[in-house]
Amino acid sequence: MIREDRELLTELARLNTDMPSLALRIMDGSATAFEQQRYAERLIAAGERLRRRAETVSGILGEGPPG
Numbered sequence: 079m080i081r082e083d084r085e086l087l088t089e090l091a092r093l094n095t096d097m098p099s100l101a102l103r104i105m106d107g108s109a110t111a112f113e114q115q116r117y118a119e120r121l122i123a124a125g126e127r128l129r130r131r132a133e134t135v136s137g138i139l140g141e142g143p144p145g
Contacts, residue, residue, distance in 0.1 A: 086131065089124050093117075 100117055103109035 086127050093121055
């Protein structure tokens with residue numbers, strides 16, 4: 079596994095760990111707008127990294143989109 083993959087998996091795990099407490103704070107109204115925005119930015123960044131990785135793997139394997 080390459081370093082970039084390990085870093086991506088680490089960030090995805092952190093996002094997964096952070097989600098329950100943030101969700102509870104959102105539900106009870108105690109999560110700040112900053113906390114929510116920061117989490118959203120992390121989630122978007124990880125999603126973009128995952129998409130780029132999938133595109134790279136797809137190109138390597140010669141796979142097209144499903145369907």
